[in-house]
Amino acid sequence: MRPARALIDLDALRHNYRLARALCGGHGGGGRALAVVKADAYGHGAVRCAAALEAEADGFAVACIEEALALREAGIRAPILLLEGFFEAGELALIVEHGLWTVVHAPWQVEALERTPLPRPVDVWLKLDSGMHRVGIDAADYRDAWQRLRALPHVGAIVKMSHFARADEPDCARTGEQLANFAAATAGLPGESSLCNSPALLGWPQARAEWARPGLMLYGVSPFAQAHPAAAALRPVMTLESKVIAVRELPAGEPVGYGARFVTERPTRVGVVAMGYADGYPQYAVNGTPVAIDGRPGRLVGRVSMDMLTVDLSEHPQAGVGSAVELWGRQVPAAEVVARSQTSAYRLLCAVKRVSLRHVD
Numbered sequence: 001m002r003p004a005r006a007l008i009d010l011d012a013l014r015h016n017y018r019l020a021r022a023l024c025g026g027h028g029g030g031g032r033a034l035a036v037v038k039a040d041a042y043g044h045g046a047v048r049c050a051a052a053l054e055a056e057a058d059g060f061a062v063a064c065i066e067e068a069l070a071l072r073e074a075g076i077r078a079p080i081l082l083l084e085g086f087f088e089a090g091e092l093a094l095i096v097e098h099g100l101w102t103v104v105h106a107p108w109q110v111e112a113l114e115r116t117p118l119p120r121p122v123d124v125w126l127k128l129d130s131g132m133h134r135v136g137i138d139a140a141d142y143r144d145a146w147q148r149l150r151a152l153p154h155v156g157a158i159v160k161m162s163h164f165a166r167a168d169e170p171d172c173a174r175t176g177e178q179l180a181n182f183a184a185a186t187a188g189l190p191g192e193s194s195l196c197n198s199p200a201l202l203g204w205p206q207a208r209a210e211w212a213r214p215g216l217m218l219y220g221v222s223p224f225a226q227a228h229p230a231a232a233a234l235r236p237v238m239t240l241e242s243k244v245i246a247v248r249e250l251p252a253g254e255p256v257g258y259g260a261r262f263v264t265e266r267p268t269r270v271g272v273v274a275m276g277y278a279d280g281y282p283q284y285a286v287n288g289t290p291v292a293i294d295g296r297p298g299r300l301v302g303r304v305s306m307d308m309l310t311v312d313l314s315e316h317p318q319a320g321v322g323s324a325v326e327l328w329g330r331q332v333p334a335a336e337v338v339a340r341s342q343t344s345a346y347r348l349l350c351a352v353k354r355v356s357l358r359h360v361d
Helices: 010-023 038-043 046-053 065-073 091-097 107-115 139-150 174-186 198-203 334-337 345-350
Strands: 005-011 058-063 081-083 101-104 120-127 155-161 191-197 239-248 267-271 288-295 295-302 307-310 323-330 356-360
Touching: 005 010, 010 046, 010 198, 010 356, 038 046, 038 345, 046 058, 046 065, 046 356, 058 107, 065 081, 065 091, 091 120, 101 107, 107 139, 120 139, 139 155, 139 174, 174 191, 191 198, 323 334, 334 345
Parallel strands: 005 356, 058 081, 081 101, 101 120, 120 155, 155 191
Antiparallel strands: 005 239, 239 267, 239 323, 267 307, 288 295, 288 323, 295 307
């Protein structure tokens, strides 16, 4: 079968979750962390990742009810938060039936809860728009929304939450401004809070509260563009790899691949690898993007095709058909691929498809 595959290190996943949880709750710890497994756990396989974490995770977070029900059908019983909430009032019955938690981020959702009696209380995470201006209750309306929900017998706990827009920029003042907006809008309202995504949890200790929502860091990739000491302990979870399926011996002056983006400057051995942008490898990775060939440093040459890419084997005389090529993972940090590919770490991981996933525990 085609040799392209992604190895998923479940022990590294647990290590990264433990690191995230240790950071929760401020300097003294004691907080809790929802493992974010939306988008098929950022391409890592949500069911297997959730199963690997369930014994110690405080709960999980997904984008929508379809993702939550897939986890429930697989036997995951831990709390699950719907980050986008419900899309119509009819979903509330399913939310109660399956014991889900829901974000409430819009006035119509507050009204839907007021109009819909439920057989059991549902826990709500009431989201404030503290300055990202994507979804969330406006600051002027937040206290009223909280009080209306608190008055409903079928609403259980209310967690106050918001989301940062620029926490991955350590020197940007916007995160501090959003934190101040949250403090002002929620002053005097009882209950727990949740503010931190991965970059906020790692880089903004003053934002840590009772609940955190780590996502990218669980998968061992730093959310910061530059090296950051708090992210140094993360372990990569995914190793994307394939094999050389053909070798070409080319003289100097020969183009390789579409558009002749790479032209040999000397006699060159070129290895063709069964991996392309249809598998999730970035189409616009530049010449010289690092790879590992049989465990040794190597480089990409030529434009990435839908199903294949090419690497320079000139410094790898023992390499040939069947040689292992790591595209990112333990030997090639995903961040180095991101830096050369006009993409982000989030998109890099979520784009992985077609390759087989092998979960290693």
